[in-house]
Amino acid sequence: MGWLIRGGRVLRPDGSLEELDLRIALERVIEIGVNLPVADSQVIDARDLIVLPGLVDPHVHLREPGQTEKETIETGTMAAAAGGFAHVCCMPNTSPVVDAKEIVETIIEKADSYGYAKVHPIAAITHGLRGETLTDFAALVAAGAVGFSDDGKGVQRADIMRQALLAAKDLDVPIVVHAEDETLSRDGHLHDGDVARELSIKGIPSEAEAVMIARDIVLCEATGGAVHFCHVSPKSAVRVIRDAIRAGISVTAEVTPHHLLLTEKEALRVGAWGKVNPPLRHESDRAACVEGLIDGTLSMVATDHAPHTAEEKARPIETSPFGFVGLEISFPLMYTTFVHSGLMSLGRLVDCMARIPAERFKIDAGTIEVGGFADLTLIDPHTFMRVDPETFLSKGRATPFAGRNLTGWPTLTIHRGRMVFTRTAREESNE
């Protein structure tokens, strides 16, 4: 029994695409070859489709425990499957905060019981995200945490960050940094630039992010620890990260599709649907992020999927929470903008969206090989379809990308040998 995925163009570990058949039995890929016999497998016709390893998102918010009106582990992992993701790392800014091992265990167990995607918790650096006392790193890692972050807030105190780097180093896991110096960002809602001024809304300057990134690079080098920077957005930060990597300091960084594709101007067009932390910045910052992605400074793409209720995101900019969803559109956004346009190879994009985050967080994923887990995403590189938030499986609906016409949509996602998502309704267009 099992599946025979026939005739798809399969992404090979060297980045090439080859027309191959894949046989899956139980949870694994057991055979890869040309014209494999059907035997007792059920056939999936993958002609005209690209077969990729299940994608890995190093940064999502699943909101459970505690904020299940925004998202649940079930709806969040359904959205992951719909976006082609087999693995997601979830952030600890839930209620209660993920600062105790029982919470880590419950998240993993719940996700496994639904079976849509594997969830890898990133536990809190400090109790209650208060920035004061370190959590029990050893116990949290033993329970399954793959890193530590106070995401949603920056760790304001350098001494605490230094302690965290030393503690994480002993366990060989990264500190995942939300860089935000509150003395510079406080009460801001948008990037500190022309649009914020035009709307008379207090801005968040680039330095609020970049100074903490610079501090943590220094602390990273001094301690010999490892830092991963979340959602990098200003050009000054891209530059200091590039310099740090060149100097051999153990830092990695992620960038989001929204910081690669959008600017502060979104606030004028979509209001609070474009409000996010860090904010969408100036065109020159956006261009620097693209440069960082292309040259490998920003080696991972993360959605920072941050669902909120429709009511919350319908408020005026100043009272609406930061964040919007991304899991279900991240791959088509990246594929259309960078691969379809010829700016980047498919192999490199999948490195950023699977292989490199898998390596960083020690997740067994990122390539298709015999004996490996059958986590596969079938992509349609021909059909264009508009982003329609009403079709999202996530509870969150807000995205500034609503209405964009994209190609490269996942049409079928297999997780651990089980079909966990198929796209049925197709709104085709010829653009």
Ligand SMILES: NC(=O)N[C@@H](CC(=O)O)C(=O)O
């Ligand atoms: N990115 C956001 O705008 N919001 C995130 C927090 C975060 O990622 O910092 C959230 O939890 O809503």
Ligand SMILES: [Zn+2]
């Ligand atoms: Zn953050």
Ligand SMILES: [Zn+2]
């Ligand atoms: Zn986040």
